[in-house]
Amino acid sequence: MMDSLPRSASRQLPISIGAISRVSRSSTAIPDVSIIIPARNEESNLGNCLKSLTSQAGVTFEIIVVDDNSTDRTREIAQSYRGVRVICSGPLPPGWTGKNNAVITGAKKARAGWLLFTDADTIHLPGSLARALTEAKREQADLLSYSPEQIVVTFSERSVMPVIFAELAAQYPPHKVRDPKSGIVAANGQYILVRRSAYDSIGGHIAVATDILEDVALARLFRDIGRRVYFRYAADAVRTRMYRNWQQLREGWTKNLALLFPHPKRLAFQSLVVWLVAWSSLGIAIAAVNAHHFALIVFAALWVLLYLKICIAHFSTLNNLLAITFGLPIFAYLLLRSKRAHANGQVWWKNRVYDGAGSKENISIEKPATNAIPTMIRPRLRTEN
Numbered sequence: 244m245m246d247s248l249p250r251s252a253s254r255q256l257p258i259s260i261g262a263i264s265r266v267s268r269s270s271t272a273i274p275d276v277s278i279i280i281p282a283r284n285e286e287s288n289l290g291n292c293l294k295s296l297t298s299q300a301g302v303t304f305e306i307i308v309v310d311d312n313s314t315d316r317t318r319e320i321a322q323s324y325r326g327v328r329v330i331c332s333g334p335l336p337p338g339w340t341g342k343n344n345a346v347i348t349g350a351k352k353a354r355a356g357w358l359l360f361t362d363a364d365t366i367h368l369p370g371s372l373a374r375a376l377t378e379a380k381r382e383q384a385d386l387l388s389y390s391p392e393q394i395v396v397t398f399s400e401r402s403v404m405p406v407i408f409a410e411l412a413a414q415y416p417p418h419k420v421r422d423p424k425s426g427i428v429a430a431n432g433q434y435i436l437v438r439r440s441a442y443d444s445i446g447g448h449i450a451v452a453t454d455i456l457e458d459v460a461l462a463r464l465f466r467d468i469g470r471r472v473y474f475r476y477a478a479d480a481v482r483t484r485m486y487r488n489w490q491q492l493r494e495g496w497t498k499n500l501a502l503l504f505p506h507p508k509r510l511a512f513q514s515l516v517v518w519l520v521a522w523s524s525l526g527i528a529i530a531a532v533n534a535h536h537f538a539l540i541v542f543a544a545l546w547v548l549l550y551l552k553i554c555i556a557h558f559s560t561l562n563n564l565l566a567i568t569f570g571l572p573i574f575a576y577l578l579l580r581s582k583r584a585h586a587n588g589q590v591w592w593k594n595r596v597y598d599g600a601g602s603k604e605n606i607s608i609e610k611p612a613t614n615a616i617p618t619m620i621r622p623r624l625r626t627e628n
Contacts, residue, residue, distance in 0.1 A: 274303040276376060276436075277353030278361060281332070281345030283311035283593050285363035286320055287487065293324045295366045301373030304359075307352055309345040317363075328352070339452040341595055342432075347448045358442060360435045364483050365391060371480040375436055378473075385441035385470035386462060388430035389477035390417070394484035395562060399492050399573070404485075405566035406514070406574040407496065408556035414504060420462075420474040428466045429474060432458035434481050441470050455590060456502040476557060493577065498590050501581035508582055511575040518571035521549045 278296060282289055289308070296306055308321040311332045321329045330352060332345040339347075346360050357376060361367070379387040393408060395401045415429035435458060445468060451460040462472050486492035501507045524545040546567075553563045589596055 272303070274305045274355045276302060276304040276357045276359055276372060277349075277355035278304055278306045278359045278372075279346055279349035279353060280306070280308045280361055280363055281311055281342050281349065282308055282313065282317050282321065282363040283341060283345070284313045284315045284317060286313075286316040288364040288484075289317055289320050291366055292361075292363050293321065293327060295368070296361075296372070297324055297326065298369065299367065299372040301370055302376055304372060305354065307349045308363075309349040311341050311345040336452070340455055340457065341593065343448050343452045343454070343457050347452065350442075350447055353439075356439050358437050358439055360432065360437070361481075362433045362483065364485060365433050366482050368480055368482075375480060379436055379438070382473045383471055384473035385438045386430060386465045387436040387473045388458070388462065389434040389475065389480050390431045391433050391480075392476075392478035392482040392557065394482055395558070396484065397488060398565075398569075399489040400484075400486060401558075401562045402565045402569040403492070403496075403573045403577070404570075405553050405556045405558040405562050406570040407500075407577075408558070409553045409566075410510070410574070411503065412555045413552075415474075417475045420472065423466065423469075423471070428459070428462045428472055430458040430462035430472065431474070433483055433485075434477070435461070437465075441465065444468065445470070455498060455592075459502075478557065493580070494591065496577045497581045497584050498592050499581070500578050501585045504578070507578040511578040511582075514571045514575045514578070517549060518567075518575075521546045521567065 280289075280292065293306070293308075296304075306324075306327045308327055308329045309332050310318045310321065310329060318329060321327055330348060332341070332348045335341060335344050349360075350358060357379070359372070359375075375387060375389070378384075390408075393404055395404050415427060419425040419427045420429050445461075445464040448457060448461065450464055451457045454460040462474075465472050486495055504510050549567055550563060553566050556563075558566070584590065
């Protein structure tokens, strides 16, 4: 990837480097795509994201970073990239989530006929923006969403992320999401490309401003009015590292899992049973080999079937083995934690608490150091089987 061109923090240009270098030097030129990045305390991720975006070719674009009241170097980093427009999301309206407030603010400033909403922890492969726009037009999609390749580093990431994404692939099979008759709809908020006219027709993110799982809610609104939703796994376009430690992973999935899966308690129980049965079966198969009771080796097939199920999440063999060994019970724990948090009526995320159990209030406060993610909002969104 090409390095971006740094500039002083005080100087800002209203159009992207792609629009400057490849099409026009006029600030009035309308780009093909407006890229909107909500960013709250993203100093660890934002630089790599902007490097990958400012070097895109084959399409004109503008980049709008919406600083969601960050307390770290997020704004300074964004301002160091030439052509990136940095704006502030301002205070949260009652009931809205911080991310929704940020993307709504960005969309109001966007000028293009296509909008790309992408997270600050994403890295975009060279030429992916132009290819995504071409794909959206070819598939006649009003909303195109990519599921990025997941980068995992720590033990907790490598153990549980394959399990979660395998279950997501089973709950929301991309081919069924693409089928308007299936009744299953989904999107990944890390990468959503929308046709501006269709986005405006459903009310944009304002229509889902109170939803924690705004990506699925947005896709459902598109589907409800007959707009085409196109979703696929896209390691060829974008990658991300969602969480960098156990604390982030636990908080993030506590926020989301009970929203993504309609029966989290049942799924947690099933995951534990499958884990116990798989390892018991493998033990029986190994014992059968040692005792020369080769007919019992068939029990190893249950372990193999579990491995094949995990494989659909597109992780490495080593990560899949870690997931089978440790990930299923961790996944069960996170499901139950998320369910309990929902039942209590609040959700913590990035030092904010959203109080939504029948309330319209949205509170932004520092998270108490002694209080571990206590509760979660009861969502108005319901997913389908």
